[in-house]
Amino acid sequence: MAKPAVRLKALEVALLAGLGAVVLRAGQVQILQGGHYSEEARAQRTVRLTLDARRGGLYDRDGSPIALTQESYHVGIAPNELRDPGRDATAIAAALHLAPLDVREALRKRYAYFGGPFSALEVQRIRGLRGVHLDPVLKRFYPSPTFAGAVVGRVSTDGVTSGLEREFDSLLTGRPGAAVALKDRAGREYESPSRLIAAPVAGADVVLTIDAELQEIAQRALAEAVRETDAAGGDVVILDPKT
Numbered sequence: 490m491a492k493p494a495v496r497l498k499a500l501e502v503a504l505l506a507g508l509g510a511v512v513l514r515a516g517q518v519q520i521l522q523g524g525h526y527s528e529e530a531r532a533q534r535t536v537r538l539t540l541d542a543r544r545g546g547l548y549d550r551d552g553s554p555i556a557l558t559q560e561s562y563h564v565g566i567a568p569n570e571l572r573d574p575g576r577d578a579t580a581i582a583a584a585l586h587l588a589p590l591d592v593r594e595a596l597r598k599r600y601a602y603f604g605g606p607f608s609a610l611e612v613q614r615i616r617g618l619r620g621v622h623l624d625p626v627l628k629r630f631y632p633s634p635t636f637a638g639a640v641v642g643r644v645s646t647d648g649v650t651s652g653l654e655r656e657f658d659s660l661l662t663g664r665p666g667a668a669v670a671l672k673d674r675a676g677r678e679y680e681s682p683s684r685l686i687a688a689p690v691a692g693a694d695v696v697l698t699i700d701a702e703l704q705e706i707a708q709r710a711l712a713e714a715v716r717e718t719d720a721a722g723g724d725v726v727i728l729d730p731k732t
Contacts, residue, residue, distance in 0.1 A: 536670050537686075541627050542663025545692035547641065547653060549701040554632055555641055556654065561606035563624040568596045570620030577618055584614040637704050653697065663692035703727060 547556040571577045574596060582592040585607055595601035606626045615621050629644040642652020649655045666689035711725045
C-alpha cells in the first residue's frame with residue numbers, strides 16, 4: 490500500500506527539480522545573458538545613421554569665397570511634440586511657403602515630412618519650435634563655376650576629383666556624426682526623429698594665396714589670346730618684375 494505514496498513523493502521531487510531548473514535557467518538568461526538579448530533586440534529595432542559633416546570653404550587671399558558648402562534642409566514634424574498645434578501649423582506653412590491646409594492635413598499623421606529642400610533662411614523662423622526636426626542636406630557650391638577650375642578642382646557626388654579640393658581634402662573634410670532611428674520588422678526606417686549620438690564636426694576653412702581679381706583678369710586675357718590666335722589652348726603667368 491506504501492508504493493503509490495512513494496511514487497507520488499518521487500513525482501513531487503521530480504517536479505520540484507524541474508521547476509528549479511526552469512527558475513535557474515530563467516535567472517541565467519535574465520542576469521547573465523540579459524544584456525546580450527537586450528542589445529540584440531535593440532539592434533533589430535534601430536538603424537544607425539551617418540550624419541555628414543560640413544566641408545570647409547576655400548577662399549582667396551582677400552577672403553572672397555571660391556568654394557563653399559551650401560546647407561539646405563528636409564523638415565520633419567512630430568505633431569505630438571508641438572506645444573500649440575494650430576499656431577505652429579500656421580507658422581510652419583508660412584515659413585516653408587506651403588498651403589496651410591496641406592500642412593494641417595499632414596499633421597494628422599503620426600509624423601509629417603516635408604522634403605523641400607528648404608534654405609537656411611526659410612527654416613530659421615521655425616528652427617526653435619518644439620517638434621520640428623531638421624535634416625540637413627549638404628551640397629558643394631562654386632560662386633564662380635568657371636573660376637580657376639583646373640586649379641581649384643571639384644567635389645562631385647562621386648567624391649573629390651582634383652585640384653586644391655583634393656590637395657587639402659584632409660583639412661577640408663570634417664568628422665561625420667551619428668544618430669539612431671527606429672525601423673520596423675521589415676527593416677524599413679520609420680519617418681520619425683532620430684536620436685543624436687554624436688554631432689558632426691565641420692571641416693576647416695582654407696585661405697589660398699590666389700588673388701581672385703588677378704585670376705579673373707588673367708583668364709579673360711588668355712581666353713581672348715587663344716581666340717585671336719586660333720590656338721588649341723594656352724597658359725598665362727603673372728610675375729612681379731621686381732622679384
